[in-house]
Amino acid sequence: DADVTQTPRNRITKTGKRIMLECSQTKGHDRMYWYRQDPGLGLRLIYYSFDVKDINKGEISDGYSVSRQAQAKFSLSLESAIPNQTALYFCATSNSYQPQHFGDGTRLSIL
Amino acid sequence: AQSVSQHNHHVILSEAASLELGCNYSYGGTVNLFWYVQYPGQHLQLLLKYFSGDPLVKGIKGFEAEFIKSKFSFNLRKPSVQWSDTAEYFCAVNALSNTGKLIFGQGTTLQVKP
Numbered sequence: 001d002a003d004v005t006q007t008p009r010n011r012i013t014k015t016g017k018r019i020m021l022e023c024s025q026t027k028g029h030d031r032m033y034w035y036r037q038d039p040g041l042g043l044r045l046i047y048y049s050f051d052v053k054d055i056n057k058g059e060i061s062d063g064y065s066v067s068r069q070a071q072a073k074f075s076l077s078l079e080s081a082i083p084n085q086t087a088l089y090f091c092a093t094s095n096s097y098q099p100q101h102f103g104d105g106t107r108l109s110i111l
Numbered sequence: 112a113q114s115v116s117q118h119n120h121h122v123i124l125s126e127a128a129s130l131e132l133g134c135n136y137s138y139g140g141t142v143n144l145f146w147y148v149q150y151p152g153q154h155l156q157l158l159l160k161y162f163s164g165d166p167l168v169k170g171i172k173g174f175e176a177e178f179i180k181s182k183f184s185f186n187l188r189k190p191s192v193q194w195s196d197t198a199e200y201f202c203a204v205n206a207l208s209n210t211g212k213l214i215f216g217q218g219t220t221l222q223v224k225p
Contacts, residue, residue: 033213040120042201042215043155058212090154097143097162097205100213102155 003027004103006091012109019078021106023091029101031094032074034058034066036087037105043090049074081110113138115204117216124192125224132187132219134202143205144185145213146176150198158200161185172196194225 004025013019023032031050035043035058045058047066055066063085065077078085086109092100118133136142146158159170166178176187185202202216 035215040217042115042117042217043213044215045212048212092155099145099157099160101157102147104154 004091004093004101006089006103006106008106009104010107012111013081014111015082017081017110019081019108021076021089021091021108023074023076023103025072025091025093025101027093027101028071029093029095030071031096032068033092033094033100034064034074034076035090035092036060036085037090038087046076046089083110086110113204113206113214115202115214115216117200117202117219119219120217121220121222123222123224126194127191128223130187130189130192130196130221132200132202132221134185134187134216136183136185136202136204136214138183138204138206140206144176144178145203145205146170146174146185146187147201147203148198149201149218155201158187192221192223194223197221197223 007022033048034046037043044060046064047058049055049068052068067075089106091103094100115136144161147155148158149155158174159168159176161168161178169175174189176185178185200219203213205213
């Protein structure tokens with residue numbers, strides 16, 4: 001089983017819909033992160049959480065929200081999806097400044 | 112603002128050629144440095160990391176990287192690439208005063224021709 005699991009792996013939806021991407025981990029890490037990957041732009045941080053009660057905005061948080069339901073679960077929501085949110089989304093986990101471990105990604109297409 | 116720059120966006124090499132991918136960052140304090148690789152259709156995997164000590168670090172699959180503090184650089188090298196090295200490579204920096212967030216470069220796509 002994967003240490004960092006993202007669901008769904010692929011999603012196609014329409015503009016204006018609410019979307020939730022989920023991430024769960026079995027690594028016991030305190031820190032969890034959401035990134036989006038766009039061609040030529042690398043990975044950009046959307047939100048991050050250092051523990052259940054700590055949520056922080058990343059560099060591109062507008063249009064997104066998150067929930068840290070438990071140490072092992074961190075979900076990302078798009079309240080009203082728009083086409084320029086079409087991207088590959090990655091969840092990652094880490095302890096302190098140690099290397100981050102990434103999930104397999106969610107490919108999201110918004111029509 | 113802190114940033115990471117990868118100079119080569121797309122590199123094409125023949126098998127057995129040597130590889131060097133550039134990475135520069137803009138931050139004057141203490142940093143942790145990483146190279147990640149993303150094979151087609153897969154998630155990012157850690158190639159190597161630098162935290163402290165010997166500035167020449169060795170990673171998996173024959174990759175190495177050299178931290179040159181005076182140049183704010185962390186270039187990735189491999190003496191002889193293989194077709195299986197075809198992937199996208201990301202440099203990332205973790206500024207220790209920046210609450211542990213990773214800043215990624217734009218990525219370099221490496222295509223190795225058999």
